[in-house]
Amino acid sequence: MNEEHKGSRRSGGPRKAQEIFDATLDLLADKGYEGLTIEGVAQRSGVNKTTIYRWWPSKGALLGAALIGARQLELTPPDTGTLAGDLEALLGTIATLLTVRPASDIAVSVLGAATHNPELAAHVKDFFADRIAREQSVFDRAVARGEITADTDAMLLVDLLAGAAWVRAVLRQLPLEKDFVARTVNIVLNGARAAG
Amino acid sequence: MNEEHKGSRRSGGPRKAQEIFDATLDLLADKGYEGLTIEGVAQRSGVNKTTIYRWWPSKGALLGAALIGARQLELTPPDTGTLAGDLEALLGTIATLLTVRPASDIAVSVLGAATHNPELAAHVKDFFADRIAREQSVFDRAVARGEITADTDAMLLVDLLAGAAWVRAVLRQLPLEKDFVARTVNIVLNGARAAG
Numbered sequence: 001m002n003e004e005h006k007g008s009r010r011s012g013g014p015r016k017a018q019e020i021f022d023a024t025l026d027l028l029a030d031k032g033y034e035g036l037t038i039e040g041v042a043q044r045s046g047v048n049k050t051t052i053y054r055w056w057p058s059k060g061a062l063l064g065a066a067l068i069g070a071r072q073l074e075l076t077p078p079d080t081g082t083l084a085g086d087l088e089a090l091l092g093t094i095a096t097l098l099t100v101r102p103a104s105d106i107a108v109s110v111l112g113a114a115t116h117n118p119e120l121a122a123h124v125k126d127f128f129a130d131r132i133a134r135e136q137s138v139f140d141r142a143v144a145r146g147e148i149t150a151d152t153d154a155m156l157l158v159d160l161l162a163g164a165a166w167v168r169a170v171l172r173q174l175p176l177e178k179d180f181v182a183r184t185v186n187i188v189l190n191g192a193r194a195a196g
Numbered sequence: 197m198n199e200e201h202k203g204s205r206r207s208g209g210p211r212k213a214q215e216i217f218d219a220t221l222d223l224l225a226d227k228g229y230e231g232l233t234i235e236g237v238a239q240r241s242g243v244n245k246t247t248i249y250r251w252w253p254s255k256g257a258l259l260g261a262a263l264i265g266a267r268q269l270e271l272t273p274p275d276t277g278t279l280a281g282d283l284e285a286l287l288g289t290i291a292t293l294l295t296v297r298p299a300s301d302i303a304v305s306v307l308g309a310a311t312h313n314p315e316l317a318a319h320v321k322d323f324f325a326d327r328i329a330r331e332q333s334v335f336d337r338a339v340a341r342g343e344i345t346a347d348t349d350a351m352l353l354v355d356l357l358a359g360a361a362w363v364r365a366v367l368r369q370l371p372l373e374k375d376f377v378a379r380t381v382n383i384v385l386n387g388a389r390a391a392g
Binding site: 032033108109111112113114115116121124125128129132153155156157158159160162163164165166167168170171172173183184186187188189190191192193194195 | 228325353361362363387391
């Protein structure tokens with residue numbers, strides 16, 4: 001029993017947390033939020049159902065932990081040496097998450113289902129708060145290099161980039177052209193400098 | 197019978213099309229996509245169920261027509277005399293659609309449900325294609341006034357604006373601050389000019 005508490009992640013969790021998170025997101029990608037069950041996660045991860053329930057009392061709680069903890073949605077803040085390079089890397093990752101399966105099935109399912117599921121919406125909110133906190137380092141370094149002023153609204157720049165990808169790929173259902181990332185970053189970065 | 201074909205809209209429809217569209221979107225706002233039924237629309241609009249079915253054989257088809265034809269989602273392209281003014285009016289309308297009920301219930305429900313419903317997704321795609329076609333006049337006038345160059349990517353500018361509002365209000369579930377519209381338009385417009 002004690003063994004399950006070893007090697008736990010930030011917020012605690014059983015020993016096989018990564019396998020449970022991966023199974024959760026895989027199942028979500030296959031079956032959608034409605035088809036996601038703790039039973040199904042137990043079966044796919046090979047972890048006992050009662051162990052999963054002990055840590056996460058509902059599928060909403062489990063999915064919330066999986067969103068933040070899972071390898072499949074890993075987003076290490078880039079550090080390319082320039083803000084333009086960092087933002088291109090960031091938007092490139094977001095574009096891939098929204099358009100390349102199976103990550104896109106997960107991301108689009110979760111964000112879509114959150115619009116009519118308050119518990120899931122709370123976890124999506126936490127997920128975005130976690131991400132913007134990690135992305136802040138990109139902007140701190142750009143300020144230190146003198147690329148932008150200290151009062152630049154980092155969240156607005158990220159929302160412009162991520163939002164353009166979401167509208168184009170998910171709502172308009174149009175392909176993201178080869179130069180989408182470079183052109184979008186160029187507009188946002190020039191706009192931020194002119195506004196700063 | 198013939199009477200129903202009088203006064204039809206662009207794409208054809210029964211005489212009480214607006215009442216049917218309004219009832220469709222009201223019901224969607226109240227019950228979500230799962231709770232939307234043609235029976236319910238008939239009851240709420242006072243139009244016979246068979247009349248509705250004659251024009252729209254499924255709730256997906258009906259919702260698609262309602263999205264494009266309904267007064268509640270009306271979006272007349274602004275004409276304020278400047279591109280900045282027009283884009284602020286456009287983003288102001290989008291921000292209201294995403295945050296003020298009941299419009300926000302409709303917009304967020306439809307766009308969320310479309311992520312896991314291919315028929316609805318096709319109608320959302322048509323809705324966005326219809327909107328960008330109407331918004332084009334804003335950019336044509338700005339080019340004529342010399343505010344932007346003719347090769348400006350109008351869709352990218354609209355996607356940046358609408359996307360930032362979507363990410364902030366729907367995914368992050370944070371309020372759109374009082375100066376959100378002005379600041380967002382300022383960045384996008386300065387960026388477009390610098391890139392052009």
